[in-house]
Each structure stands twice: as structure tokens, then as C-alpha cells.
Amino acid sequence: MIKLCYNEGVMPELPEVETIRRGLKDYILNKKIVQVECLTEKAFLGDITEVAGVKVTGLRRRGKALLIDLSNGKTLMVHLRMTGQLIWRNAEIMRKNLLEVEYTELMKEQFAAGHPSKNFMEALPNRQTRVIFEFLDGKLFFNDQRKFGFVKVLPTGEVEQDTFIASLGKEPWDMTGEEFFAICQRHKKALVKALLLDQKLIAGLGNIYADESLFYAGVHPERRVGSLSRAEVEKLLEGACKTMQASIDSGGSTMATYVKPDGSTGNYLEQFAQVFRREGKACPRCGEEIVKIRVAGRGTHLCLNCQPKERENSHDQAEC
DNA sequence: CTAGGATCCTGTCAGC
DNA sequence: TGCTGACAGGATCCTA
Numbered sequence: 086m087i088k089l090c091y092n093e094g095v096m097p098e099l100p101e102v103e104t105i106r107r108g109l110k111d112y113i114l115n116k117k118i119v120q121v122e123c124l125t126e127k128a129f130l131g132d133i134t135e136v137a138g139v140k141v142t143g144l145r146r147r148g149k150a151l152l153i154d155l156s157n158g159k160t161l162m163v164h165l166r167m168t169g170q171l172i173w174r175n176a177e178i179m180r181k182n183l184l185e186v187e188y189t190e191l192m193k194e195q196f197a198a199g200h201p202s203k204n205f206m207e208a209l210p211n212r213q214t215r216v217i218f219e220f221l222d223g224k225l226f227f228n229d230q231r232k233f234g235f236v237k238v239l240p241t242g243e244v245e246q247d248t249f250i251a252s253l254g255k256e257p258w259d260m261t262g263e264e265f266f267a268i269c270q271r272h273k274k275a276l277v278k279a280l281l282l283d284q285k286l287i288a289g290l291g292n293i294y295a296d297e298s299l300f301y302a303g304v305h306p307e308r309r310v311g312s313l314s315r316a317e318v319e320k321l322l323e324g325a326c327k328t329m330q331a332s333i334d335s336g337g338s339t340m341a342t343y344v345k346p347d348g349s350t351g352n353y354l355e356q357f358a359q360v361f362r363r364e365g366k367a368c369p370r371c372g373e374e375i376v377k378i379r380v381a382g383r384g385t386h387l388c389l390n391c392q393p394k395e396r397e398n399s400h401d402q403a404e405c
Numbered sequence: 406c407t408a409g410g411a412t413c414c415t416g417t418c419a420g421c
Numbered sequence: 422t423g424c425t426g427a428c429a430g431g432a433t434c435c436t437a
Contacts, residue, residue: 096429096430096431097431098431149431164431164432165431166430166431166432167414167429167430167431168414168415168416168429168430202416213415229414230414230415230416231413231414231415231416231429231430232413232414232415233413233414233430233431233432234431249432271407272407272408274407274408275407275408275409276408276409279408279409282431282432284431284432291430291431292429292430292431381408381409382409382410382411382430383429383430384428384429384430
């Protein structure tokens with residue numbers, strides 16, 4: 086069974102959160118949270134006592150938010166933002182000196198996912214630990230280097246009214262091409278990259294899948310949304326669905342194969358990404374050099390040949 | 406209303 | 422070697 090999701094440099098976007106949801110289920114579903122400890126005040130929003138002494142009844146996801154339903158009518162919302170991690174450690178492992186634990190043994194006893202770092206292999210809690218959820222048979226650590234992530238307690242019935250959840254757009258597979266085109270028509274002046282990253286318009290894409298979707302569609306990230314053809318808009322939506330679904334599907338297993346036996350980081354992106362963090366390398370489609378530019382304040386990777394900024398001759402994409 | 410820039414935060418790394 | 426500043430980015434807040 087796969088326990089470790091170790092994809093170097095990957096910020097938790099929709100596919101990563103979905104992988105966490107599926108993986109964590111095996112460890113905490115129907116189990117009682119005995120005790121909760123918050124080590125960084127900002128990281129826990131709401132009444133911490135509402136989370137202790139109750140069972141986990143379900144794990145859901147909305148966009149990049151993980152929703153953990155509890156038996157007392159409350160829901161724990163977890164947002165990992167950029168550097169958040171959820172790490173499960175079996176009680177037995179916690180009792181041992183981690184240095185003495187064989188790597189393969191640790192693999193069997195822990196589930197770790199989110200922004201990859203050496204935390205996955207270190208003794209916990211550590212400096213980056215923000216919240217600890219204690220179960221009878223183990224502990225769940227919410228770690229976060231940059232303190233942008235958080236957990237939040239909400240009444241289950243009010244999750245949909247939470248300002249973040251309520252503002253989320255549809256996920257790409259719940260949207261028709263027509264709907265997405267209508268959204269684009271309302272934001273004609275926006276840069277297409279900025280539109281893809283706006284969770285209020287389409288939920289789940291982060292920097293990686295935005296770049297990958299743009300490459301898939303052959304669209305330059307700095308183009309204004311209003312200049313996109315209906316076909317290009319449809320292709321972008323298709324790209325979002327396909328790149329994220331592929332990531333979810335390969336999720337656990339592919340990522341785990343990239344964990345090297347010595348515990349060093351493997352590189353999931355290397356086999357998955359076409360353009361993301363591949364600047365200086367050859368475009369997998371045409372062989373031109375992938376470049377990195379700055380768009381909407383974000384590092385952006387593209388192939389200028391496959392994603393030209395000016396598209397004079399209609400939408401003929403024979404070369405791409 | 407929209408678009409775009411600053412902000413939060415800490416670890417890493419290039420450059421002097 | 423050790424310091425400094427740039428950079429990484431999801432979401433929110435603020436301004437025009």
C-alpha cells in the first residue's frame with residue numbers, strides 16, 4: 086500500500102489535495118480525535134475544544150480545501166496553501182527513536198502528503214508543526230513552513246456559507262465549455278493565466294496546472310481572455326480536466342515510485358509536467374526551448390513556438 | 406464591477 | 422565564509 090506522496094516542489098493544488106483525501110481516509114476515518122494541540126495560534130481558526138473527543142465521519146474536498154466531517158456536527162476545513170503538509174504517524178513509530186527506524190518501516194507506518202520536505206522523514210513535532218491531532222493509534226501533524234495554511238472549525242451545515250467555500254467557482258469537470266466561455270466573456274481584459282488561477286471563476290488550478298493547461302491548449306499565458314476563440318476556451322477547459330485528472334490517477338502510485346530508497350526527494354514533476362519548471366529544456370512537442378517568464382506575478386513556463394502571443398492566421402494549429 | 410499590485414511568511418540560493 | 426536581497430506562491434486586501 087502506498088503511504089507517501091513525495092512530489093518535489095509541488096504546491097498542493099486540487100490533485101494533491103484529492104490524493105491526500107483518499108490516502109488519509111485509511112488512517113483517520115471513523116476514528117476518534119482524543120486531543121488537539123495548537124502550536125501556532127494563527128493556524129487554528131475557531132474553537133479548538135470542538136474538535137476533541139469526536140469521531141471523524143467523512144473526508145470531502147472542495148477546490149483545494151480538505152473538509153473533515155466530525156461526529157458532533159462540526160467540520161474541520163484544512164487549507165494547505167503553499168507549504169502545508171499532513172503527516173500521519175503511527176503510535177508505535179512515535180515511541181521509537183526515528184533515527185533507528187528503517188526507512189521501509191516508516192513507509193508502512195506513516196502517511197505524508199502535501200508540500201514535500203524533509204519533515205516527512207524527521208522526528209515530529211518540529212519547528213514547522215502548527216497543529217497536532219492525537220488519535221488512539223497515532224498522531225496527525227499539520228505542518229506548514231510559511232504559516233499561510235490553516236485549519237478552521239465550522240458547523241457542517243454552514244460549510245457552504247463559509248466565505249472561501251462560497252466564493253469558489255465550479256471545478257473544471259463540472260463545467261461545460263459554454264459555461265467557461267461565458268465566464269471568459271465577463272473577464273475579457275484579464276490575462277488568461279490570471280483567470281485560470283482565480284478560484285472564484287474556476288476551482289482547483291494552481292500555478293502548475295495553469296501552465297500545463299495553457300500548454301495543452303497552445304495558448305500564450307499573457308493573452309487577454311477576450312482574444313480567445315471559443316475553440317481555445319474549450320481546449321483550455323479540456324486541458325485543465327485532463328492534466329488534473331491524470332495527476333489524480335497517477336497520484337499515489339506514481340509519486341511513491343519517485344521516492345528514492347534513501348529517503349531523498351524523487352521528482353514527480355519530471356515525468357508529469359510538459360512545461361512546468363522545465364525552462365531551458367526542449368518542448369516535448371516541437372523541441373524549442375521552454376522559457377520562464379513572469380505573468381500576473383507568477384513564474385510562468387511556456388513554449389513560445391507552441392503558444393505564440395500573436396495568432397494572426399485564425400486558429401489553425403497544425404504545428405502544435 | 407474589474408484588474409493588478411502589495412501583502413503575508415520562512416527557507417533557499419545566487420552574488421558579492 | 423557570511424551576509425544580503427531576491428525569490429517561491431494561494432488567497433486576500435487595497436487601490437484606481
